[in-house]
Amino acid sequence: MKWSLNIGTIIILTVLLTSMRVMGQTESVDEDENEASNKHRLTILMANAFIPAADNIADQNSVFIVPAWGINYDYWFNHKIGIGLHNTFILQQYKIEKSQENVIIERSFPVIVTGEFLFKPVRNLTISLGVGREFEKHESFTVINTGIEYGFELQHGIELSLNFLYDNKIDAYDSWMFGVGFSKFFSWTNRKE
Template sequence: MVSYFKFTILLFISSSLSISGQHDEERKAQPENLQHHVYHNKLGIGLGHTHVSRGRNMDGIKWLALPSFALIYDYHFNQRWSLGIHVDIIVENFEVETNLRSDNENEIIKRNRPIAPALMATYKFTNHSSLVFGGGFEYAPEETLSIFRVGYEWSTHLNEKWELAIPFTYDFRIDAYDSWTLSLIIARMW
């Protein structure tokens, strides 16, 4: 009876190990979940529109929707955090009325195809949703403005190394004007 009991325990242990080993082999054979794999580098390009609520034309104050490009590079530290350079390039010339001057004096400033690079931190709080925040400058021939940028980004993997993202960002230009941008970005990860 004792030998039968030992044999049963030995059989149970060996079958458990065998099943566990098969599970590990199956897990290794299956493709990894694309949303959880961490690639450290991401480079992307996108198209969008930058909206300025206090644009100016001959008729006065007007809401402007300006075409823009986006270039991004992010370095991912882990699944949640990344740091990168995000550059917005507005491809039109425009005039805008300042609304944030500390002396309450609004003036018209011209912006000739401004380029706005910003150092951005990204916190990914779900598989598809991220918060972005950072700061930088907006360069134009007339004047360089400081900006603070915050936003939300929805993204999904197209395949193992390509990602589609739709960021919505809001730029605060210090002592000048604000704008918001909605873009569509395609990015390559490695």
């Protein structure tokens, strides 16, 4: 009797452990398929930009921070590499001292548009490198930027992320931006019924 109870316990444990392993593999495959199908990401970013070149202007604060919004679209080739179109809207007027010429330039609600290369060295961490243009009615500048983002996965393909971005406006000025992003992952698949 004691021997049969141990054999029964072993059989039950074996069946349970085997089924857990099979279910675990199924969930992993489902996650990989889901990640592969969610190639598109749309992000809305709320941020603040620190502009050091504005510090030297007499009628501005010594620490000059302006509000900004971002709307970003990313396409992921796989779970590590993607490209994106990132758009930043600065929501304030300010003056900067142009680095090369010591000339004061007024900036009025500039818009920055960049093409980005995206790389995920680990699951929730994204590093970006981009090139683009800052458009503004007085003068536009070429922009080179780099950024780092850490995302927190929520439900239904939604992600909350912390973003840090450095913009170098060539021969003009630099800015640092810190923000919070809300992203939605999705796919555009044609399903045949």
